[in-house]
Amino acid sequence: MSADAGRSALAHALLKRAPLWQEAEARARRFRSGRSDDPAEAARVADDYRLLAHDLARARLLLPRSRAREYLESVYASVHATLNHGGWRLGATLEKLFREEIPASMVWLAPYLAWATTLFVLAAAAGYALVDRFPELIALFASPDLIASVERGKLWTEGLLNIAPSSVLSVQILANNIVVSLFAYCSGFLFGLGTLYILGLNGLMLGAIFAYVAQHGLGGALASFIVAHGCVELSVMCLSGAAGAAVGEALMRPGSRGRIAAFRAAALRSGAVLVACAVLLVGAGLIEGFVSPDPRIALGIKIAIGVGYWLFMLALLSGRLWPPQGSR
């Protein structure tokens, strides 16, 4: 009887502290959302943490199946996360992504990028050699409309703006490219085989089509169409392939960690690069819609745009677009 009464007294006293918990929750929420950065308030959050730990320990013992305990668990976790991870500011989070996470991922992905690029180039060379030797095989890689157009001595890209306006074209192209890029990454989930397939197939198609148009004397015209957007577009394809390959290798050869832990680490490290890929593909899509098909724009300008955008990509991926932290 005495023990029960004691527990009841403690439980009741504990529940009287609910307003303190609610205050602690509100304070933690203010800090997390970045609405407060007052040092005195921060000290109170630390005090809240101790108070909540004390009350939670009591609640687990005295009120194990109560809503009060559930609520305390949630508030305690929230204050714990606030103290250990700081506030959340979207701008700061994105800045960290572009300034730190993406350049770090690029360094880690460098060997994968070398392999993915090699595979893509070899596949393109194979496609070129195949169609150069056996022109009829182009039917495996290109649509009948494309083949008919080239046989008439015209690139399918000519008059593209008469079919659809630049803006429409841009959105269609960039959406398609982003989806292909994301698939190249995600298909690394199939132990890297999906990524190899997408990279290889795209390389084969590119080489085959180049060989076919070159046979009809249109190779230069196709190169001048591609140069403005292709430098970045093809680089991004290799980059997302490299990210997918990293994920695939982690699944195939997890090392001392478990397979899922290795997969998680690889996906997180390489995944940051995909944000940059998507941003770059939006730019490439706009160039492909507005610049590449426009016959009024001189080849020199297209080359300058292509090279300039490629250099911008290098700066973005290496983190050189932003000044070092200390110099601000």
Next chain:
Amino acid sequence: MSEAAPQLSVDSATGIDVTLPLAGAGARSYAFVVDWHVRVVLGLAWYGAAGLLYNYLRDGGLSVAPPSDNEPRWFGAVLVPALALYFLYHPVLELIMRGSTPGKRLAGVRVVTRDGGAPSAGALLVRNVFRLVDSLPLAYGLGLTLVALTREHVRCGDMAAGTLLVYESSSAALAVTPASTAGALDVASAELIAELLTRWPLLTAPARAALARTLLGRCGRSAEELAQLDETALRQALIEATRPQGEAR
């Protein structure tokens, strides 16, 4: 006997673990269905309103039909924003709402990292990119299968991003209000009374009577009234003092 729900347990500096119950396929599906409806409604609402306005300004007609030719302005003002609302809903809202969406909020769940914190922007984006895999072959078949089979109820995107979906209790679930505890003991007194009742048999009769009178005096009982109570009555009064005056479960 029911099996305990799986939970995320994280060490903390205080020595009291942070534990969060993991959400299963039901809560996930509920959140997804709510979010799906929200984004469909938002996308259609934009398409309808912008399309109506566009056609009205163009030729005075009240219609949402697309123009016969590919007009870039219609494409940019009507179709692209509607599609963006639908396809970018999850990644953008999870970024802005720190791992939550309206559907998740309604289902009482949120996305956290394995140490209980808010996921980074990279983790949230990876989680959403892997929806492409989770949605295979159709209707999130792979994702739901993984959620059902894995101990932590995670889909492929969560495995890749190192995230978990946990239940979050809101203060609305707290069935204790200041009114329900009004007039009750303060914490210090309650703890002392509990301690005294526990040690009651170990103390000498005069000592426990004196302590009981002091503590009951703190609870508002008068000295004259307490002086008339014998040892048994004092103990009973202590027990009565600990009884809640209105209580949650």
